[in-house]
Amino acid sequence: MKYVKKRMKAELGAWVSIASYIILAVVKLIIGYIAHSDGVTADGWNNLSDIIASIAILIGIKIAQKPRDHNHPYGHSRAENISSLIAAFMMMSIGIDVVSEGASSLIHHDRSQMPKLLAAWVGMFSAAVMLSVYWFNKRLAQHVNSQALAAAAKDHLSDALVSIGTAIGIVGAQFHLFWIDPLVAFLIGIMICKTAWDIFMETSHMLTDGFDEQALTTYKQQISTIEGVRRVADVKARMVGNQVILDVTIHVDPNLTVVKSHEIADEVERMMKEQHDIETTHVHIEPDTIP
Known part of the structure; x- marks a missing residue:
């Protein structure tokens, strides 16, 4: 019973992540288009990949709640690890696409379209939201001892730093440093790929019975x-x-x-x-x- 309650609390953390990412992804993709900001647009795609990853984690947590049966004597807990592995592949695919788009924009950037300062405010707002979600899920992960939720919390912190970097890039463009915004978009793609790789390595280590x-x-x-x-x-x-x-x-x-x-x-x-x-x-x- 105690184990089931912990899983239910872990579900709450996944739902908080999904709701936050949906709102931020929609806002960033719209504002990125309106404000002509490659960085905010890339950050929006980053949050979109996080939605997919969070849904995969939520599904894994739900399956993990199933009791033991005749061919799962240890229960279904590793479904959580498998969902993290699937999420890593999804994130890597989106990350590679964002890197490609960022590199293209960096080489062929249109200097006639300066990103508007509104995009920088969106970046700072996103950073504040992600830091709040990070602290919430970090504490919840420690309470319920959920590896998947702890990994999600690390991703939230990474997202907050990415949003801060996006805002810096947009402010730099106001001083006619036009290369900063597409460079930030490129770096965001790299960070998505790195996060995906870290999740893949950590999950693979656990699935192959690696231990501290x-x-x-x-x-x-x-x-x-x-x-x-x-x-x-x-x-x-x-x-x-x-x-x-x-x-x-x-x-x-x-x-x-x-x-x-x-x-x-x-x-x-x-x-x-x-x-x-x-x-x-x-x-x-x-x-x-x-x-």
Whole structure:
């Protein structure tokens, strides 16, 4: 029940992202056209790609709420990771298109059409909105322990910085530095591609059972302090959605009863749950035969 409630809160963060991006994308694409600003237009396409990514994340979060079944013994949590992977491909496609358009505008820019200052105000307004959404989703991601929502929050911060850069480019054009606005459009495309690549790499790392080595070292050190544990032979972990699945092999006194050995295993599980919020820890016990 607690897990389902967390997923529902994560959904709220995705809906906030989608609503914000829809409004900003429409405003930027319209104002970018009216104000003759390549930077604002590119930023609008950036937000459009974020809408697609946020919808993909929302779908993944919804699927991840499905309970375990006969052929998904660990549940459907990794649907969240798959949706992030799909979103990365979508963002990369749009990013490449924006880079191409920005480069073309930079080379063949029409200097007779100076971007209007209105576009700069739109950029600053967008930055303020994105910073607010960033703080909201960052705190929510920490509360519900959602990797997808945390990645979305990072993208919000990136969007805010892009909007600030867009505004700077437009102001620069007012001083007849016409190359700044299309240059910003080009750089925005690069940032879209970089964000897509970062999401792809992080998600691929998780889907191939990559895990933080430092965290494993911490787990091993803490487990070794438990009374009755003579040696920690192995600690492995993997991410299933936003949950950690931990496998531990410990060595204990070979003369212990089964009941006492089981109590030690229970203590390992309790420590991992209390200190690291790990719900699933599999403990394998071996007799310590080393003198």
